[in-house]
Amino acid sequence: MARAVRWWVVTATVACVGVAIVYLPPRGEPAHKSLFAQFETPTPYRLRVQELATKWRAATVELQLLAYREQLRPELEHRRALDIAPPAVLFVGRDTLSQPARNLVAAALDTVWTRLRLGVTKISVGVVIQVGRPLVEPLGPSGAEGWTQTYLLPDSTDRTTCIALLPLSTIWGAGRSLVEPHPAFNATLVSFLQNGLGPCAYYAAFGAPGRSIARWMGARRFDLALYPWWDRPPRDGPFDWLITSLDARKNPWFWLEAHRHPTTAVACLGGRAAACRSSVLAGSEASKPPPHIVSTSRWWQGQLLAGADRYFADAVRTIGRDRFHRFWNSEDPVDTALTAALRRPIGEWTREWQARLVPPIRLGPASRPSDTLLSLMLAAAALGFVAVTVARREVR
Amino acid sequence: MFRVILYSLWKWSRLIILLGAVAAFVLPILSVQGASSDAVNPLTAGELLRSIQSWGVLYPVLAAALGLLVAIATWAPDHRGRHVHALSLPLPRWRYAMLRFGSGSLLLTAPMLALLLGAVLATRLAALPAGLQGYPIALALRFALAVAVAYAVFFAVSAGTSRTAGLVLASIGAVILVQVLATAAGTDLNLLGPLQNALLNWPGPLAIFTGRWMLIDV
Amino acid sequence: MSRQLTCILWIVAGARALGAQEQEAILRARADSLLREWRQANALAGLQDSLRLAIRLSGRDTIRAGAVTVIANPSPLPLAQAAAAADAEIERYFGTAAHVFTDHPLLVQAIDPDTAAEPPRAPLGIQIPWDFDVARVSRVLLTMADLGVADTALRAWLGGPVTPVLDTVPRRERVFVQLVTAPSHAVRQCFLGDLGACRDALSLVGAPDIVTRWYGPAERRALVTVDYAGFLDRGEKQIAFRSCASGNDAACLDLLNSLPPGSLVRPFDSDARATLLQTAAHLGGPATFERLLEIQGDMGSRLAAATGRPIDSLVAQWRAGILRSRPSPVTLPPWGVWLGLGWTAVFATCGLRSSRWRVQ
Numbered sequence: 001m002a003r004a005v006r007w008w009v010v011t012a013t014v015a016c017v018g019v020a021i022v023y024l025p026p027r028g029e030p031a032h033k034s035l036f037a038q039f040e041t042p043t044p045y046r047l048r049v050q051e052l053a054t055k056w057r058a059a060t061v062e063l064q065l066l067a068y069r070e071q072l073r074p075e076l077e078h079r080r081a082l083d084i085a086p087p088a089v090l091f092v093g094r095d096t097l098s099q100p101a102r103n104l105v106a107a108a109l110d111t112v113w114t115r116l117r118l119g120v121t122k123i124s125v126g127v128v129i130q131v132g133r134p135l136v137e138p139l140g141p142s143g144a145e146g147w148t149q150t151y152l153l154p155d156s157t158d159r160t161t162c163i164a165l166l167p168l169s170t171i172w173g174a175g176r177s178l179v180e181p182h183p184a185f186n187a188t189l190v191s192f193l194q195n196g197l198g199p200c201a202y203y204a205a206f207g208a209p210g211r212s213i214a215r216w217m218g219a220r221r222f223d224l225a226l227y228p229w230w231d232r233p234p235r236d237g238p239f240d241w242l243i244t245s246l247d248a249r250k251n252p253w254f255w256l257e258a259h260r261h262p263t264t265a266v267a268c269l270g271g272r273a274a275a276c277r278s279s280v281l282a283g284s285e286a287s288k289p290p291p292h293i294v295s296t297s298r299w300w301q302g303q304l305l306a307g308a309d310r311y312f313a314d315a316v317r318t319i320g321r322d323r324f325h326r327f328w329n330s331e332d333p334v335d336t337a338l339t340a341a342l343r344r345p346i347g348e349w350t351r352e353w354q355a356r357l358v359p360p361i362r363l364g365p366a367s368r369p370s371d372t373l374l375s376l377m378l379a380a381a382a383l384g385f386v387a388v389t390v391a392r393r394e395v396r
Numbered sequence: 397m398f399r400v401i402l403y404s405l406w407k408w409s410r411l412i413i414l415l416g417a418v419a420a421f422v423l424p425i426l427s428v429q430g431a432s433s434d435a436v437n438p439l440t441a442g443e444l445l446r447s448i449q450s451w452g453v454l455y456p457v458l459a460a461a462l463g464l465l466v467a468i469a470t471w472a473p474d475h476r477g478r479h480v481h482a483l484s485l486p487l488p489r490w491r492y493a494m495l496r497f498g499s500g501s502l503l504l505t506a507p508m509l510a511l512l513l514g515a516v517l518a519t520r521l522a523a524l525p526a527g528l529q530g531y532p533i534a535l536a537l538r539f540a541l542a543v544a545v546a547y548a549v550f551f552a553v554s555a556g557t558s559r560t561a562g563l564v565l566a567s568i569g570a571v572i573l574v575q576v577l578a579t580a581a582g583t584d585l586n587l588l589g590p591l592q593n594a595l596l597n598w599p600g601p602l603a604i605f606t607g608r609w610m611l612i613d614v
Numbered sequence: 615m616s617r618q619l620t621c622i623l624w625i626v627a628g629a630r631a632l633g634a635q636e637q638e639a640i641l642r643a644r645a646d647s648l649l650r651e652w653r654q655a656n657a658l659a660g661l662q663d664s665l666r667l668a669i670r671l672s673g674r675d676t677i678r679a680g681a682v683t684v685i686a687n688p689s690p691l692p693l694a695q696a697a698a699a700a701d702a703e704i705e706r707y708f709g710t711a712a713h714v715f716t717d718h719p720l721l722v723q724a725i726d727p728d729t730a731a732e733p734p735r736a737p738l739g740i741q742i743p744w745d746f747d748v749a750r751v752s753r754v755l756l757t758m759a760d761l762g763v764a765d766t767a768l769r770a771w772l773g774g775p776v777t778p779v780l781d782t783v784p785r786r787e788r789v790f791v792q793l794v795t796a797p798s799h800a801v802r803q804c805f806l807g808d809l810g811a812c813r814d815a816l817s818l819v820g821a822p823d824i825v826t827r828w829y830g831p832a833e834r835r836a837l838v839t840v841d842y843a844g845f846l847d848r849g850e851k852q853i854a855f856r857s858c859a860s861g862n863d864a865a866c867l868d869l870l871n872s873l874p875p876g877s878l879v880r881p882f883d884s885d886a887r888a889t890l891l892q893t894a895a896h897l898g899g900p901a902t903f904e905r906l907l908e909i910q911g912d913m914g915s916r917l918a919a920a921t922g923r924p925i926d927s928l929v930a931q932w933r934a935g936i937l938r939s940r941p942s943p944v945t946l947p948p949w950g951v952w953l954g955l956g957w958t959a960v961f962a963t964c965g966l967r968s969s970r971w972r973v974q
Binding site: 043045046048049052053055056059060062063066067070157158171172176 | 634637638641642644645648649651652655656658659662663666872874
Binding site: 005008011012015016019020023024025026027255256259260262263264266267270362363364365366367368371372374375376377378379380382383385386387388389390391 | 406410413414417418421422425426428429430431432441442445446449452488489490492493494497506510513514517518521522523525526527528531534535537538541542544545548549551552555556600601602603604607608609610611613614
């Protein structure tokens with residue numbers, strides 16, 4: 001009997017060892033090839049062309065924003081002199097809006113400013129609404145780049161003005177309502193303008209950030225201070241689909257969305273405080289001076305922290321404006337200043353914030369204790385059923 | 397008595413155990429083939445995780461298959477012999493059934509151990525991108541539990557009479573038939589979806605088979 | 615003191631303004647320099663891309679058959695015969711306009727049909743397994759012969775590539791079914807003989823009130839509340855949506871007119887317009903497409919000029935052709951009954967052989 005069993009064990013062992021020799025360590029082409037392996041990589045010349053195009057667009061946008069700032073300067077100085085709180089608005093672009101529509105935009109901006117409890121601020125904000133399709137460039141169409149919101153932050157030549165450039169389409173979204181014969185006040189327009197204020201709202205509310213905070217934000221392209229939503233409750237915002245898509249209860253394919261984030265962000269979604277801390281503090285060692293132009297191009301791709309766009313807004317709401325103001329203006333290192341403001345370890349606070357936003361996802365293959373218990377109960381029930389019924393069997 | 401029952405079950409199911417053990421050993425190794433430092437196009441962390449997740453579908457399938465086949469092998473000879481030999485043995489019926497179950501469980505530890513070994517080797521020898529780690533033991537434990545549950549359920553089904561099996565199959569068939577007729581009649585009645593959710597999603601009794609079976613994760 | 619302070623402030627403001635102007639000048643010079651450098655780099659990169667493409671194409675076979683030119687990698691694929699067959703069909707369908715394809719070679723990448731074989735990296739052209747026969751390859755080449763490369767307006771009107779119509783009979787049968795069942799007032803009137811309605815349904819004329827010409831009130835309500843509900847039932851359109859759902863046709867019309875241009879579903883699909891083109895080619899002769907490419911304007915006048923006959927006459931001929939293409943109803947083939955009886959006998963035999971029926 002033992003000899004018979006031995007041969008089977010030997011056969012299994014030989015088969016397993018053979019597989020291990022062939023496939024371990026993993027080498028050669030991966031089994032799951034990337035789709036992009038089928039596409040030809042651009043030549044170095046073509047990559048250089050793309051790099052030059054990006055630099056040209058950046059320089060052109062900066063020139064445009066500087067020009068808009070000069071155009072808005074008289075209006076902004078007039079408002080400062082008369083203590084008029086809401087931002088100045090400038091309409092540019094190939095399409096035009098009727099006067100009622102322009103008045104509506106100004107009224108909506110006033111509503112937003114009041115909602116954010118911003119009065120007359122040290123740093124004035126100018127909003128440039130670019131109506132219609134982006135201008136055709138000599139470089140050809142820039143695709144989605146032409147529709148991104150861009151900000152000119154206060155710099156050495158003007159420390160008291162922040163300019164927000166908001167492209168507005170008249171075919172979809174908030175702009176659609178503005179080209180109707182009788183444009184009406186609507187929530188979509190208000191949300192568009194509030195989102196559009198972006199980092200400028202933080203500058204207006206809390207002034208210029210401390211040097212280390214500014215470098216940190218610059219390295220991260222202000223992803224944590226993208227939307228000034230401190231007036232609205234958590235989980236409320238136009239990009240809620242991003243958060244809903246990460247909720248395993250609402251989206252069975254949540255892991256597809258989750259794995260588009262870096263591993264530290266996924267670990268934070270899984271409830272690991274150390275990873276949350278790393279995600280928040282990424283870029284805090286930056287020593288380069290912060291950029292004075294910030295673009296929101298494709299901000300949702302590669303977010304270092306899921307839902308990062310509302311992190312500071314939720315912090316303002318939770319810890320209060322005063323504490324956040326002290327943090328924002330602090331000259332201390334980032335982790336020190338943030339820990340002092342939150343009055344808790346950054347990782348812990350962020351983990352709880354993340355859990356309020358999205359239920360923690362399960363990492364690894366371990367099953368829930370409840371699943372294990374239910375399965376064991378099912379197995380026990382099955383065995384109990386067999387034990388009870390098997391005694392009743394008869395031979396006929 | 398147990399040794400005799402164990403040996404007889406071994407004779408009936410050794411091919412299943414052999415193939416199951418080899419499959420359980422090979423599965424984790426194949427799933428990490430993208431995690432190579434020498435590959436021409438190494439997978440990024442996200443791609444590797446998607447690959448691991450795709451392969452992960454096979455773990456519950458293997459667990460269910462092993463449980464089903466060994467359960468059938470456990471009772472098939474008794475059904476063929478109309479339980480005459482079993483009923484003539486000088487021990488209580490429930491004890492006999494438990495000995496049968498125990499022998500099958502013992503044999504099924506072979507694929508479980510094979511999976512554990514394969515998972516440990518795969519995670520130790522694969523070049524994992526930064527931020528990812530292996531979970532060989534958690535995977536092996538979950539696989540063991542799934543095999544045990546599948547074996548227990550199919551053991552109970554196989555132990556029943558033909559009439560019992562017929563009743564079970566008829567019930568499933570009736571549900572499917574009602575669903576097909578309701579769909580053809582254009583009604584919104586949906587029986588299979590809620591039933592599937594109730595059984596396979598938390599807090600269903602079979603939730604252990606669903607979800608992500610990730611050998612490597614964040 | 616205040617005069618000094620004012621002076622200092624003016625100096626600071628002046629310095630700032632000068633600094634801003636200087637910054638602007640530097641940026642402008644940088645942008646101009648980048649643009650010049652980009653133009654040079656782009657030209658160089660274009661040359662490099664062309665060289666790379668030429669190198670990749672140099673190892674390929676060029677097969678010419680009439681107006682059709684195919685460039686493909688060497689393989690067992692029967693491209694010469696397939697190109698000849700495709701050319702015959704292209705010249706038959708497009709007539710003298712087939713010369714357009716001489717400037718647009720068809721790129722084909724023949725691939726190994728063995729699924730275990732490595733797929734090619736960065737394939738060039740449409741991939742065809744080399745175990746395809748002549749008929750299948752010829753069919754693939756015909757689907758690539760798109761006259762829309764020379765006339766994007768024609769392609770936009772058709773709603774797809776302008777290729778020779780294959781499978782004429784099934785396509786016309788589908789159009790017949792649309793003519794009878796499409797939920798459109800214009801299509802129904804067309805079926806009943808109103809040629810003006812046919813012109814509207816086939817999008818041959820551009821009219822500002824095209825929505826009311828295409829769809830009646832009930833159809834407009836169905837479009838808004840069913841087909842476009844996801845897009846229209848939200849935001850500031852919700853009130854109008856609900857008004858339309860409760861029967862306000864003016865609200866339905868406003869909502870449909872608010873859709874982005876080109877997104878409202880047309881009464882006929884591209885099959886109907888393709889069969890109209892086919893009818894036009896048949897009536898107008900070999901030079902129909904050539905004339906069509908030369909003429910501008912709305913499709914109705916273009917087709918009339920290309921075929922040399924009034925548009926109503928063309929539409930009437932098309933309609934008559936579609937009505938003649940009524941699909942045959944489902945019928946049981948003659949051998950179907952015997953097949954059913956045969957399988958019944960097989961299963962009955964299997965059942966009767968069961969041990970259950972045998973006396974032990």
